Amino acid sequence: MKTLIKISRVIRITWSSMWAYRMDTWLGAFLAGFRILLAFLLWGAVYNGRSEVGGYSLPMMITYALLSALFSRLQHQDGAAWQLASEVQQGVFSKYLTHPFSVNGYFLGVGLGRWTNLLLVNGAGMAVWSLAFSRWLAPLAWPQVLWLVLLLPLGGLTMLLFNQSVALLSLKFQDVTGLMVLKGSLIEFFSGSLIPLQLLPAPVVAGLRFTPFYYVVFYPANLLLGKAAEPPWLALILLLGWCAALFLFCEAWFRVSRRFYEGVGI
Amino acid sequence: MITRYGLILWRLLRCRVSRQMIYRVSFWTAFWVDLTYFAIQLLTFGAIFTQVSSIGGWTLPHMAIFMGTATMLDAIYMSTYFFGVLAIPEKVRTGALDIYLTKPANALFMVSVESMDFGSILLTVPGLLMVLWGLRQLHLELTLARVLGYLLLFAMMFLLMYCLMVLLRCPAFWLVRANAFNDLESTLVEFAFRVPGVVYQGVWKVLLYVLLPYGLMATLPTQFLTGGMSPAAWLLAAIVLAGFWGLMNLIWKMGLRRYGSASS
Numbered sequence: 001m002k003t004l005i006k007i008s009r010v011i012r013i014t015w016s017s018m019w020a021y022r023m024d025t026w027l028g029a030f031l032a033g034f035r036i037l038l039a040f041l042l043w044g045a046v047y048n049g050r051s052e053v054g055g056y057s058l059p060m061m062i063t064y065a066l067l068s069a070l071f072s073r074l075q076h077q078d079g080a081a082w083q084l085a086s087e088v089q090q091g092v093f094s095k096y097l098t099h100p101f102s103v104n105g106y107f108l109g110v111g112l113g114r115w116t117n118l119l120l121v122n123g124a125g126m127a128v129w130s131l132a133f134s135r136w137l138a139p140l141a142w143p144q145v146l147w148l149v150l151l152l153p154l155g156g157l158t159m160l161l162f163n164q165s166v167a168l169l170s171l172k173f174q175d176v177t178g179l180m181v182l183k184g185s186l187i188e189f190f191s192g193s194l195i196p197l198q199l200l201p202a203p204v205v206a207g208l209r210f211t212p213f214y215y216v217v218f219y220p221a222n223l224l225l226g227k228a229a230e231p232p233w234l235a236l237i238l239l240l241g242w243c244a245a246l247f248l249f250c251e252a253w254f255r256v257s258r259r260f261y262e263g264v265g266i
Numbered sequence: 267m268i269t270r271y272g273l274i275l276w277r278l279l280r281c282r283v284s285r286q287m288i289y290r291v292s293f294w295t296a297f298w299v300d301l302t303y304f305a306i307q308l309l310t311f312g313a314i315f316t317q318v319s320s321i322g323g324w325t326l327p328h329m330a331i332f333m334g335t336a337t338m339l340d341a342i343y344m345s346t347y348f349f350g351v352l353a354i355p356e357k358v359r360t361g362a363l364d365i366y367l368t369k370p371a372n373a374l375f376m377v378s379v380e381s382m383d384f385g386s387i388l389l390t391v392p393g394l395l396m397v398l399w400g401l402r403q404l405h406l407e408l409t410l411a412r413v414l415g416y417l418l419l420f421a422m423m424f425l426l427m428y429c430l431m432v433l434l435r436c437p438a439f440w441l442v443r444a445n446a447f448n449d450l451e452s453t454l455v456e457f458a459f460r461v462p463g464v465v466y467q468g469v470w471k472v473l474l475y476v477l478l479p480y481g482l483m484a485t486l487p488t489q490f491l492t493g494g495m496s497p498a499a500w501l502l503a504a505i506v507l508a509g510f511w512g513l514m515n516l517i518w519k520m521g522l523r524r525y526g527s528a529s530s
Contacts, residue, residue: 048318199314
């Protein structure tokens with residue numbers, strides 16, 4: 001209970017710090033819509049009279065682009081992980097060791113604060129863009145929205161823990177900048193943010209079904225389009241499993257690797 | 267003046283290479299990151315071309331030249347001014363720009379080239395191979411005029427990219443934080459290197475060829491190599507580059523007048 005109260009305080013502080021740059025936040029949410037605009041141009045040229053590509057009609061593909069732009073902005077945010085990695089590298093990570101709160105809990109709180117803030121701001125931004133593109137969008141399977149209420153936050157938490165696992169490697173290897181950037185590019189592709197995973201070869205898609213990336217962008221977007229191949233409860237169980245595994249890894253790795261850390265005041 | 271700046275560039279180049287060779291792992295980081303980006307590009311278009319035979323009239327060999335050109339452009343600008351220009355907002359915010367203003371050289375030039383990182387330069391090799399493969403598939407001969415024209419257009423697009431990068435960093439003089447412009451730029455660059463300009467029509471063509479000319483970047487050199495570039499396109503490229511070069515200098519100077527510095 002005490003831990004949850006502490007996490008909620010960290011979330012509140014993160015919200016305050018994010019609202020300090022309101023202009024930047026809103027501008028970011030609005031400009032994210034450019035992605036949809038450009039996807040609209042690309043897919044318009046790819047379809048060029050074709051009724052279907054990879055099982056998607058053009059309105060479905062535009063809707064997929066809109067949904068994946070929103071979901072990837074939420075699920076791929078790794079600001080907290082970058083903060084952790086850079087503070088370890090600069091040697092200023094020591095301050096967290098003196099806090100009366102677990103390091104993993106603190107950064108999880110920061111990540112959740114960012115996630116909820118982005119959900120609100122980008123959700124509003126995307127609603128505006130949806131209105132602008134409404135005549136080109138496919139109808140959504142609205143009953144599935146209830147599943148998204150569970151799947152999206154769980155997917156967000158899984159990705160936060162995954163990013164944190166990579167960032168914590170900095171305690172041993174110090175500079176993980178390259179790894180962080182690589183991770184970002186690979187996840188973007190394998191989560192279906194660039195193109196629907198359906199367009200990839202079947203064995204690749206089959207392999208991706210066992211990873212959490214499949215369920216953070218591609219799956220929720222397909223669920224709303226009524227094209228999801230797996231039942232939502234299976235996605236939920238897989239994400240819960242990944243969440244638990246990554247949390248245990250973060251805790252165990254932190255205990256092992258904190259003694260490698262050589263920072264200011266140590 | 268050209269000799270003087272050439273000398274500065276040469277000295278900076280030597281310093282940066284010596285410094286980067288101390289941290290060899292970091293030197294290769296940029297290369298691996300860019301190589302992954304390149305592989306993702308290939309996978310993305312490979313997946314799309316399994317479903318369709320052309321995009322905007324361009325077939326796979328055209329797209330190979332387009333992506334090869336984009337990869338080389340990306341590698342060269344990442345190696346030269348990318349990291350320097352990227353750091354401008356932070357330098358403005360913290361007042362670290364002061365040091366560049368006191369140096370007896372153009373501040374924008376100094377800040378742009380001081381963080382050269384050559385890790386990405388090796389990526390020009392796969393980029394070039396893709397261009398050559400595309401030319402071979404299209405049965406196009408590599409004449410001297412073709413090579414020179416391509417190189418000239420490539421250099422023009424390299425400079426145009428620089429103007430756009432600087433212009434999108436200049437709001438930092440007026441706003442405390444302007445990360446939103448970074449996101450906008452990365453989206454536009456991503457698409458400029460992924461979506462050939464030939465797909466833009468009407469108002470989108472005006473937007474992405476003239477107002478935010480990311481649509482020109484890899485498209486014009488590809489069009490020139492494959493023989494689909496008109497004299498009007500040369501004129502457009504020259505006018506857009508001259509216009510953005512002037513605008514960049516104007517906004518930069520206005521920004522410097524607004525700059526508060528660390529000690530004021």
